[in-house]
Amino acid sequence: MTTRTETDRPGVTEQASERPAMSRKAQELDRTWYSASGFVGWFTQVNHRIIGTRFIVTSFIFFLMAGIEALLLRTQLAVPENSFLTPDHFNQLFTMHGSSMMFFFAVPMMEGLGIYVVPLMIGTRDMAFPRLNAFGYYVYLIAGVTLYAAGFLGHAPDGGWFAYVPLTLPQYSPGLGLDFWATMITFIEISALVAAVELIVTVFKQRAPGMSLNRMPLFVWAMLVTMFMIVFAMPPLMVGSVMLALDRTVSTHFFMPSGGGEPLLWQHLFWFFGHPEVYIILVPALGVISSIVVTFARRPIFGYTAMVLSVVSIGFVAFGLWVHHMFTTGLPALGVSFFTAASVMIAVPSGVQIFCWIATLWGAKLRIATPLLFVLGFFFIFVLGGLTGVMVASVPFDTQVHDTYFLVAHFHYVLIGGAVFPVFGAIYYWFPKIFGRMLNETAGKWSFALMFVGFNLGFFPMHQLGLQGMPRRVYTYLFDSGWFELSLLATIGAYVFALGVLVTAVDALLSFLRKPDAPDNPWGGDTLEWATRSPPPNYNFEDIPVVRGRWALWERGDEPAGAVTGLHPGRREVLVTTLLDAEPHAVAILPGPTIWPFLAAVAVAAGFLGFIRHPIWFPIGLLLTFVGFVGWLWPRAVGGSAEEQVR
Amino acid sequence: MNAETRFDAGELPRLPADYRAPLWWGIVGLILVESVVFATLITSYFYLGIDQPEWPPAGTKTPDLVKPTLGTLVLMASSLPMHWADRGITRGDQTALRWGLLLSIALAVTFLVLKYIEYSQMGYRWYTHSYGSIAWTIIGFHSTHVIALILKTVVVSALAWIGYFSERRSLAVVVNGIYWHFVVVVWIPLYATLYWVPRILK
Ligand code: HEM
Ligand SMILES: [Cu+2]
Numbered sequence: 001m002t003t004r005t006e007t008d009r010p011g012v013t014e015q016a017s018e019r020p021a022m023s024r025k026a027q028e029l030d031r032t033w034y035s036a037s038g039f040v041g042w043f044t045q046v047n048h049r050i051i052g053t054r055f056i057v058t059s060f061i062f063f064l065m066a067g068i069e070a071l072l073l074r075t076q077l078a079v080p081e082n083s084f085l086t087p088d089h090f091n092q093l094f095t096m097h098g099s100s101m102m103f104f105f106a107v108p109m110m111e112g113l114g115i116y117v118v119p120l121m122i123g124t125r126d127m128a129f130p131r132l133n134a135f136g137y138y139v140y141l142i143a144g145v146t147l148y149a150a151g152f153l154g155h156a157p158d159g160g161w162f163a164y165v166p167l168t169l170p171q172y173s174p175g176l177g178l179d180f181w182a183t184m185i186t187f188i189e190i191s192a193l194v195a196a197v198e199l200i201v202t203v204f205k206q207r208a209p210g211m212s213l214n215r216m217p218l219f220v221w222a223m224l225v226t227m228f229m230i231v232f233a234m235p236p237l238m239v240g241s242v243m244l245a246l247d248r249t250v251s252t253h254f255f256m257p258s259g260g261g262e263p264l265l266w267q268h269l270f271w272f273f274g275h276p277e278v279y280i281i282l283v284p285a286l287g288v289i290s291s292i293v294v295t296f297a298r299r300p301i302f303g304y305t306a307m308v309l310s311v312v313s314i315g316f317v318a319f320g321l322w323v324h325h326m327f328t329t330g331l332p333a334l335g336v337s338f339f340t341a342a343s344v345m346i347a348v349p350s351g352v353q354i355f356c357w358i359a360t361l362w363g364a365k366l367r368i369a370t371p372l373l374f375v376l377g378f379f380f381i382f383v384l385g386g387l388t389g390v391m392v393a394s395v396p397f398d399t400q401v402h403d404t405y406f407l408v409a410h411f412h413y414v415l416i417g418g419a420v421f422p423v424f425g426a427i428y429y430w431f432p433k434i435f436g437r438m439l440n441e442t443a444g445k446w447s448f449a450l451m452f453v454g455f456n457l458g459f460f461p462m463h464q465l466g467l468q469g470m471p472r473r474v475y476t477y478l479f480d481s482g483w484f485e486l487s488l489l490a491t492i493g494a495y496v497f498a499l500g501v502l503v504t505a506v507d508a509l510l511s512f513l514r515k516p517d518a519p520d521n522p523w524g525g526d527t528l529e530w531a532t533r534s535p536p537p538n539y540n541f542e543d544i545p546v547v548r549g550r551w552a553l554w555e556r557g558d559e560p561a562g563a564v565t566g567l568h569p570g571r572r573e574v575l576v577t578t579l580l581d582a583e584p585h586a587v588a589i590l591p592g593p594t595i596w597p598f599l600a601a602v603a604v605a606a607g608f609l610g611f612i613r614h615p616i617w618f619p620i621g622l623l624l625t626f627v628g629f630v631g632w633l634w635p636r637a638v639g640g641s642a643e644e645q646v647r
Numbered sequence: 648m649n650a651e652t653r654f655d656a657g658e659l660p661r662l663p664a665d666y667r668a669p670l671w672w673g674i675v676g677l678i679l680v681e682s683v684v685f686a687t688l689i690t691s692y693f694y695l696g697i698d699q700p701e702w703p704p705a706g707t708k709t710p711d712l713v714k715p716t717l718g719t720l721v722l723m724a725s726s727l728p729m730h731w732a733d734r735g736i737t738r739g740d741q742t743a744l745r746w747g748l749l750l751s752i753a754l755a756v757t758f759l760v761l762k763y764i765e766y767s768q769m770g771y772r773w774y775t776h777s778y779g780s781i782a783w784t785i786i787g788f789h790s791t792h793v794i795a796l797i798l799k800t801v802v803v804s805a806l807a808w809i810g811y812f813s814e815r816r817s818l819a820v821v822v823n824g825i826y827w828h829f830v831v832v833v834w835i836p837l838y839a840t841l842y843w844v845p846r847i848l849k
Contacts, residue, residue: 128669197676205669209654231676235683239691243784252773252780254695260704260777265694269687546652562652566659575656576667586667587659622791626798635811635819 026542028569033125033538035593044593046130049536051137052116053434058137059109062144063420064505066100069093071498074458078491080479090475091158092177096151098161099181102277103188104144106419110284111136111195113426114223116434118199120529120536121217123208123545123552123560125574126590128201131597131632136194138601143187146609150180157181160473162274163244165255165266170248179612182245186608189238196230199223206574207582208528209564210547214308217527217552218294218301221308222287225315226280232319233276240269250615264329271322278414279318283311285422286353289375292425293357295525296372297364300551303356310349317346327398336395343393350386354379369523370444374425377452381417385410388463403473406466412459424451424504431508432518436535443507450500458493461486521558526551531560544575547582591636600628664737664818674822678829681792685833688785689840695777702848703778707771709845718761719838722793725754726831733824739814741807748804751827755797762790785837792830799823 022030035045045051073093076085085093119127127133150156157177159168168178203224207216216224243254244266253259255266294301301307320342327336357379366372388410392398401407424447431439470483477483521530531553532541544567545552545560552560564584567573572590577583607621665671696702703709728750735743766786773783803823806812812820 129673132673193680197673197680200676201669201672205672231680232683235680236687239684239687243691243780246773246780246784250773252784253775253777254691254780259775259780260695260699261780262695262698262777265691268694269691544656546654548652562654564654564656566655566657573656573661575659576669584654584656584659586663587656587661588669589661622794626795630802635806 023542025569026537026539029539029542030537032570032572035538040595041593043598044595046126046134046591046593046597047538048115048119048127048130048133049434049540051130051133052112052114054137055108055112055115055140056434058141058144059105059112060505062100062104063109064501065148066097066105067498067501069097069100071494073097074491074494076475077477077487079488080477080481080484082476085475087475088158091160091473092151092156094473095157095160095181096147099147099157099185100144101415102161102281103185104140104147106281106415107188107192107277108140109419109423110226110281111192111199113284113288113423113430114199114226115195117430117529118220118223119202119206120433120532120540121220121527122203122206122211123528123541123547124202124206125540125544126572127198128206128588128590129198130590131594132194132198135597135601135632136191136198138598139187139194139604140191142601142605143184143191146605147180147184150176155180162270163266165244165247165263166257168244168248169256171256176612179245179248182241182248183608183612185241186238186245187605189234189241190604192230193234193238196227196234199227200231203227204579205576206588207577208545208547208560209575209577209582209584210561211552211577212581213579214305215547215550215552218290218304218307218311219284219287219527222283222290222311225311226283229276229280229283229315229318233273233280236269237273240266240273243269245611249612264326267326267329268322271325272319273322274325275322276318278411278418279314281415282418283314285378285419286311286314288422288426288429289357289378291525291527292371292375292429293360295429295523296367296369296375297360298367298524299360299364300526300554301356302359303352304550306352307356310352313349314346317342317349321346324393324398327395328402340393340395344390347386347390354383367523369428370439370441370448371425371429371523373445373448374421374428377448378417378421378425381413381421381452381455385413385415385417389414401466403471404466405462405470405472408472409459409462409466412455412462416455416459421451424448427504427508429523430529431511432522433529433534433536435512436516436518437511437514438518438522439504439511440507443503447500447503447507450503451497452500454493454496454498454500456493458490458497461489461493465490521553526554528552528560531558594632596628596632600625600632603628662816662818664821668818670818670822671825674825678826681829682833684788685837688781688788689836692781692785692840692844695781696844696848699778703845704776707776707778709849710842711765712842712846714761714765715838715842718758718765719834721754721761722758722831722834725751725758726828728754729824729827733817733820736807736812736817736820737814741810741812744807744812744820745804748800748807752797752800752804755793755800759790759793759797762786782841785841789830789834789837796827796830800827 033047035041035047035050072085073090076082076090115127115133155176157180159173159178163178163181166172203220246252247254247256253261255261255263257263290301290307321339323331323335323339324343392401392407392410428439428444465483465486468482470477518534520534528545531545543563543565546562546564548561549555555561564575567575567587572592573587574590575584576586576588578585603621603624606624607617610617610621728747732744732747735747771779773780800823803819
């Protein structure tokens with residue numbers, strides 16, 4: 001690491017010039033929190049910023065892959081009776097597209113942002129369980145790579161992203177594609193659950209002194225709510241995907257009616273997860289939006305308490321909605337009415353959020369930069385998606401448009417509006433912090449314009465297509481169906497959108513290759529991540545900051561209100577504070593880099609993947625995993641006294 | 648920086664073995680996740696059973712009560728020496744720690760042996776019908792937990808026998824104990840579901 005002076009960093013605020021050279025303490029901290037680099041080093045790193053960045057970059061790559069799949073689908077649908085793709089390939093591609101977008105892009109991207117940003121925002125040096133963090137990443141990486149490798153080797157799943165039974169049972173879907181799918185979905189849940197437990201504990205126990213719950217940044221609140229949703233939503237899907245795998249490999253009868261199984265059980269398990277999933281993606285995005293709105297309006301959020309309460313209530317209500325995906329399965333009328341009411345109700349807290357943002361932006365001296373543009377794009381698109389959402393919450397309407405392009409339009413408005421636009425805003429907002437380089441503003445504006453126009457051009461006509469009766473998941477349509485013009489428009493829009501994405505991807509790559517130029521606090525933000533260097537040093541903060549208000553850096557002119565001393569710079573020490581008021585009450589010593597989390601992830605993968613071939617791999621995997629965990633957790637000071645480890 | 652708001656962390660405890668330790672919260676989080684998994688399994692059991700004319704299906708015997716109840720008592724008993732062990736080490740009592748852990752392991756192994764005998768004599772398998780699928784899955788999943796517990800505790804007791812733990816270094820024991828009690832307690836609703844519900848329904 002180099003020490004940089006004011007001259008080679010344009011636009012640096014005063015605080016940087018106060019640190020001309022690295023202090024002795026900073027040097028020692030730097031050694032303590034150092035991670036080895038190089039090929040082998042890569043497998044041992046555990047720092048949250050490294051793991052967070054990996055999640056973000058990896059999930060972005062999956063976003064690009066899934067985008068290419070979408071373009072292939074749209075190319076096939078551009079003209080009627082096209083033979084660009086075979087029906088089988090079409091099925092595989094929409095399955096891979098949907099699964100990748102939901103499981104391998106959206107959720108890991110949000111986790112990555114949380115893992116990177118939250119510890120900085122709450123003023124700590126790392127997450128509570130750094131090695132677990134690394135483990136979660138490897139599990140995710142192995143899942144993604146395996147699913148794609150299997151796909152390229154001709155074992156792509158083709159049951160859609162929700163893999164409805166009985167279609168996906170071995171009688172109707174022989175081959176290994178769905179075995180890989182079910183197994184890899186289980187992996188994604190493991191990875192998400194690991195991140196969830198970890199972020200919850202970090203937020204509960206490692207906030208900077210003085211950051212009581214009612215002073216926590218809204219982004220941190222949003223992440224906390226999301227992680228709780230993961231804790232309650234993912235396990236049921238995990239049970240479901242394991243049952244599916246068992247039905248396929250060892251002939252259990254969970255879902256096969258002939259053996260007494262219940263196909264609807266799968267739908268319940270899937271949608272009990274699947275609906276909250278949408279909010280698991282959306283709620284962090286709401287946090288991103290709040291961060292950006294506050295920073296670019298340059299004033300505190302209007303209605304902080306209302307914002308927190310509405311995010312928390314979204315978290316609760318989201319669990320009362322899953323059956324609206326099953327309106328057409330013939331459920332009891334009373335149940336259907338209940339779920340309709342709940343589905344309409346969720347519009348209320350979402351509305352509160354939108355009004356508070358508008359009130360914050362209203363009359364403020366806005367700074368129009370790319371992150372804010374993406375937020376404004378979000379407003380427009382997400383509100384439209386919400387509108388069609390209220391429409392499909394009504395049972396008669398849903399029965400009419402179920403499984404048509406109206407639904408495809410609806411959920412892309414929600415997902416692209418509610419996740420992709422905020423994620424792009426977040427990329428422009430935090431890229432300087434993460435990589436130490438500003439992204440290009442002109443490129444950002446072009447990217448936004450192309451994405452916004454392309455998206456609406458591509459997806460708005462789908463509403464009409466759906467109303468005209470075009471079903472989803474059809475690989476082609478007839479000349480005289482009357483769907484040609486709008487379909488072609490949708491394809492053109494998709495390509496324009498993709499071009500917008502490409503602009504950002506290229507810009508990010510080029511910026512990354514440039515010399516670091518980002519100031520510590522380029523946007524004048526109020527949260528603690530802006531109080532350290534860009535990119536932050538290995539140890540995040542030389543002194544753990546003390547917080548005295550809700551707007552950590554705005555209370556006293558760009559600096560935290562105080563600092564914590566007495567953490568040993570020669571050990572990976574972090575401050576532990578109380579849950580409600582963040583009063584310091586202990587110090588935790590974190591473990592350092594190691595290869596064991598990687599080995600443990602490989603062991604888990606061996607067990608699960610082997611199981612597809614033979615059940616004997618279950619005990620083998622269990623044993624290998626156990627060995628992995630023992631190596632990982634083996635205490636550093638066996639034989640030494642407690643004193644040696646502590647003092 | 649403002650000197651008045653400096654806070655000195657030099658004297659704060661470094662390895663507390665209670666709710667002040669993040670690891671303690673991590674285990675609580677793990678328990679929460681697993682509770683949701685077990686709750687889902689129980690819900691699935693009822694969901695699969697609810698539309699069936701008979702549950703367990705015709706031709707399948709209602710499960711016997713003697714062996715499972717015995718096993719349940721043995722498993723519940725294993726929590727006592729575990730408690731004795733972790734209470735012991737927070738007072739620095741190595742004997743309680745060492746023997747408590749071993750005794751718990753012995754009881755858990757007994758539980759598994761009883762389960763093994765019971766299930767090897769079961770007239771149906773996981774592939775027989777949906778009842779078999781869910782019953783075997785629940786048992787398999789829970790037994791896997793017990794096996795993991797035993798393996799984990801073997802390691803902890805190896806460390807105990809070489810004198811690694813002390814009253815100041817007891818977090819691993821305490822956390823292992825919390826998880827142990829969880830696996831014991833979660834068995835009770837599973838036991839009630841698997842062995843009592845079919846009787847009540849019949
Ligand atoms: C580049 C922008 C995108 C385009 C052009 C696009 C296009 C498509 C197309 C053509 C389909 C298949 C429709 C059908 O035949 O039924 C589809 C399905 C789907 N898309 Fe996208 N999509 C895009 C982005 C996204 C994003 C960002 C997400 C989620 C975060 C997403 C989630 C889904 C899901 C869940 C499905 C359903 C798959 C299934 O039917 O199993 N898409 N998309
Ligand atoms: Cu929904």
